[in-house]
Amino acid sequence: MSTAETMTERQAFLILNALPNIGPITLNRLLAELGGDPRAVFTSSRRQLESVKGVGPVIVASLGAWREHVDLAREEDRMAQGGADFITTRDAGYPKLLKEIHDPPIGLYRKGGYEFGGPCVAIVGSRRTTLYGQATAKKFGAGLARLGFCVVSGLARGIDTAAHEGALSVGGKTAAVLGTGIDIIYPPENLDLYRRIATEGAILSEFPFGRRADRQSFAMRNRIVAGMCEAVIVVESDVDGGAMITARFAGEQGRLIFAVPGRIDQNTSAGCHQLIRDGATLLTSVDDILGELNYLDGLRPAPIGEKPSEVAAGRPANLTSDEAKVFECFRGGAILTPDALSAATGLAAGALSATLMMLELKRLIAKRSDGAFEARE
Numbered sequence: 001m002s003t004a005e006t007m008t009e010r011q012a013f014l015i016l017n018a019l020p021n022i023g024p025i026t027l028n029r030l031l032a033e034l035g036g037d038p039r040a041v042f043t044s045s046r047r048q049l050e051s052v053k054g055v056g057p058v059i060v061a062s063l064g065a066w067r068e069h070v071d072l073a074r075e076e077d078r079m080a081q082g083g084a085d086f087i088t089t090r091d092a093g094y095p096k097l098l099k100e101i102h103d104p105p106i107g108l109y110r111k112g113g114y115e116f117g118g119p120c121v122a123i124v125g126s127r128r129t130t131l132y133g134q135a136t137a138k139k140f141g142a143g144l145a146r147l148g149f150c151v152v153s154g155l156a157r158g159i160d161t162a163a164h165e166g167a168l169s170v171g172g173k174t175a176a177v178l179g180t181g182i183d184i185i186y187p188p189e190n191l192d193l194y195r196r197i198a199t200e201g202a203i204l205s206e207f208p209f210g211r212r213a214d215r216q217s218f219a220m221r222n223r224i225v226a227g228m229c230e231a232v233i234v235v236e237s238d239v240d241g242g243a244m245i246t247a248r249f250a251g252e253q254g255r256l257i258f259a260v261p262g263r264i265d266q267n268t269s270a271g272c273h274q275l276i277r278d279g280a281t282l283l284t285s286v287d288d289i290l291g292e293l294n295y296l297d298g299l300r301p302a303p304i305g306e307k308p309s310e311v312a313a314g315r316p317a318n319l320t321s322d323e324a325k326v327f328e329c330f331r332g333g334a335i336l337t338p339d340a341l342s343a344a345t346g347l348a349a350g351a352l353s354a355t356l357m358m359l360e361l362k363r364l365i366a367k368r369s370d371g372a373f374e375a376r377e
Contacts, residue, residue: 011072012038013088017107018070018208019062024103026054031106038106042066070208078209083198084111084182095120095228101253105206105224109182112202114150114173121289122152122225122250124243125159125235126268133159133236133268136260138166140233143286145172146354147361150201152177152229154221155194157187159235159243164193167201174201177228179221181211222246223253230293231256233283237271244271247280256292258283290360319362322347322355327364330375337372 007015016027016038033052034040041049041063049060062069079085087093088107093115098104121144123137137159141151145167153160155176167174176197180186182205185194197203206224207217222242226232226249234257237243250257257280262269276282281292319327325345329336336344342352356373359365365373 007039007042007072009038010086010088011076012042013107014075014086015066015070015072016041017086017105017206018075019066020069021062022059024105024206026052026059027106028104029053030055075209078183079109082111082183082209084109086110097230098224098228101223101227103223104227107206108224109205109207109209110202111182112175112198112200114175114200114202116150116175116202116228118148118150118173119293120150120152120175120229122229122232122246123159123163123235124153124222124225124232124237124246126237126241126243126271127156127158127160129158129162129236129268130262130266132262133260134162137162137235138169140235140260140283140286141166141174142170142172144289145174146170147286147290147358149173150175152225154179154225155186155190155197155203157190161190161193163235164197168193168196171200175228176201176203177221177225178203178205178207179218180213181205181207181209183209184212186213218242219245223249226250226255227253229255231258231289233258233260233289234272234275234280235260236262236268238267239271239274241271244275247275256289257281258289258292260284286357290357294360294363320355320358322351323359323362326352326355327359327375330365330373333375335368335372335374341373 029052030041031038034044046060049055086107087110089099089104093110094108095116123141125133125137141163145151150173151163151167152175153163155178164174164176174197182203185191194203211217222245226246232247232250232255234243234247247257257275259272259275259280260283261276262272281288326341329341329344338352342349347355360367363376366376367373
């Protein structure tokens with residue numbers, strides 16, 4: 001059995017994360033005060049521990065009796081059998097933006113190999129949704145995934161399901177953040193979707209195996225959804241829906257908030273309309289998102305792409321073959337319309353549109369007021 005002297009750093013993170021009644025804010029304070037090594041939490045004196053803000057006798061007792069609360073061997077066995085791992089804030093696969101929020105989880109259970117190297121956008125909304133809402137969420141999920149975004153949602157019925165399916169439909173990346181243990185699939189009819197996401201993207205949870213959902217766990221899940229993303233899109237929600245909680249977290253964390261308008265006589269649109277009145281950006285197309293992200297370049301929590309070299313310096317790195325083909329057309333300062341680019345490259349309209357959006361996202365080209373495109377200097 002592991003002791004404080006023999007446990008690994010990852011095991012110590014896993015134990016701390018699974019202990020009841022110790023929130024992420026307190027855990028992060030403990031780690032900060034004790035030099036960042038989670039094993040130090042189990043070897044420090046009561047006096048050292050209680051000197052940390054928020055740590056009292058109850059928490060100290062819980063840390064001292066951690067074996068009564070956490071079966072480490074069982075938890076590790078469940079991860080091995082379920083094909084899951086546990087990533088901490090020190091791992092490359094931990095979402096970078098999530099580290100910047102006020103109360104980041106010290107670790108996440110992860111099923112799936114995606115390591116969140118690119119930007120993420122959340123699509124959230126009501127479980128009780130309309131066909132319009134489902135179609136819209138699927139459309140935005142596909143459009144964003146095609147451009148290289150990871151689409152993040154919560155695997156719930158309705159909008160969440162449609163967003164995940166949209167991303168998967170174009171071979172894109174998507175991540176589901178659960179309000180339960182990673183071994184609990186809710187709703188059960190999303191078992192196949194759960195498996196597809198684990199194969200193509202990632203399933204995430206901060207909760208130990210077997211943890212059932214409750215009102216608190218869903219709110220904690222929502223802060224992760226907002227915290228790991230550049231922006232949050234609310235497609236349909238009533239005024240007191242869970243998506244509104246996610247939007248509130250996004251506002252507190254300095255993320256962009258978009259809301260899709262709907263019918264004025266439907267409750268599922270009331271939350272979106274409230275967000276728009278409160279200052280959220282009205283969303284009608286993926287272009288709206290790209291425009292906001294480009295406009296705020298340098299002010300966002302993290303850039304969405306490398307700053308390009310000048311056109312004369314040659315082909316930038318990390319371009320697909322279609323992107324390189326289109327970008328080459330702008331050599332020499334050319335200003336080109338989509339029709340001219342289609343004729344020059346032979347790309348179909350849909351493929352060309354997606355490629356132009358990706359080059360805009362990478363800040364290699366800019367769309368002019370007359371609809372033509374030119375390379376950025």
